[in-house]
Amino acid sequence: MRxxxxxxxxxxxxxxxxxxxxxxxxxxxxxxxxxRIMDCAGCHMPRxxxxxxxxxxxxxxxxxxxxxxxxxxxxxxxxxxxxxxLGDWTDTQIADAIRTGQRPDGRLLxxxxxxxxxxxxxxxDVAALVAYLRSLPPTEAQRLEPVAAxxxxxxxxxxVTMPAN
Ligand code: HEC
Numbered sequence: 001m002r003x004x005x006x007x008x009x010x011x012x013x014x015x016x017x018x019x020x021x022x023x024x025x026x027x028x029x030x031x032x033x034x035x036r037i038m039d040c041a042g043c044h045m046p047r048x049x050x051x052x053x054x055x056x057x058x059x060x061x062x063x064x065x066x067x068x069x070x071x072x073x074x075x076x077x078x079x080x081x082x083x084x085x086l087g088d089w090t091d092t093q094i095a096d097a098i099r100t101g102q103r104p105d106g107r108l109l110x111x112x113x114x115x116x117x118x119x120x121x122x123x124x125d126v127a128a129l130v131a132y133l134r135s136l137p138p139t140e141a142q143r144l145e146p147v148a149a150x151x152x153x154x155x156x157x158x159x160v161t162m163p164a165n
Contacts, residue, residue: 031132065157
């Protein structure tokens with residue numbers, strides 16, 4: 001191979017790697033934008049004692065649950081790529097949970113997680129959200145598993161209260 005050919009080939013190879021990195025970066029940026037306007041942090045970011053979101057904790061899990069009458073109380077889990085988060089989930093499993101509410105263990109997510117509204121996300125947008133979640137710093141946090149009744153709740157939760165009259 002002549003030196004010029006080698007230079008051309010190397011340049012083409014580098015350009016294609018650069019192109020892939022750009023596409024990945026674009027997907028993460030798009031996913032970050034979607035996560036903001038779809039308010040993942042409104043539920044999946046913990047809150048301090050003053051009720052304000054703890055920005056540094058990122059999407060490591062909400063500590064205020066939602067009581068769904070007849071179903072139980074559900075806390076928004078850690079979405080970062082850690083052991084207590086989505087580290088062991090495949091891209092498809094994360095995309096399915098967001099669009100169909102189906103967890104890898106077969107349990108359907110309570111509709112406090114707005115998956116019925118997210119069902120119409122395009123393949124491209126759900127892939128962008130997954131790429132964004134995968135790009136977050138892996139953060140370990142205590143998992144607050146769902147409970148059936150308020151007596152078993154170990155963290156605060158939102159409850160609908162009917163007026164007295
Ligand atoms: C209104 C509150 C709310 C919003 C907004 C919200 N979620 Fe959730 N999410 C929840 C709750 C509550 C659960 C747990 C439901 C359950 O356990 O049945 C959950 C569960 C999940 C799960 C399953 C995790 C697991 O370990 O089981 C994923 C993945 C997820 N949400 C992703 C997202 C993403 C991505 C966004 C933003 C695009 C988002 N959520 C926005 C409340 C919310």
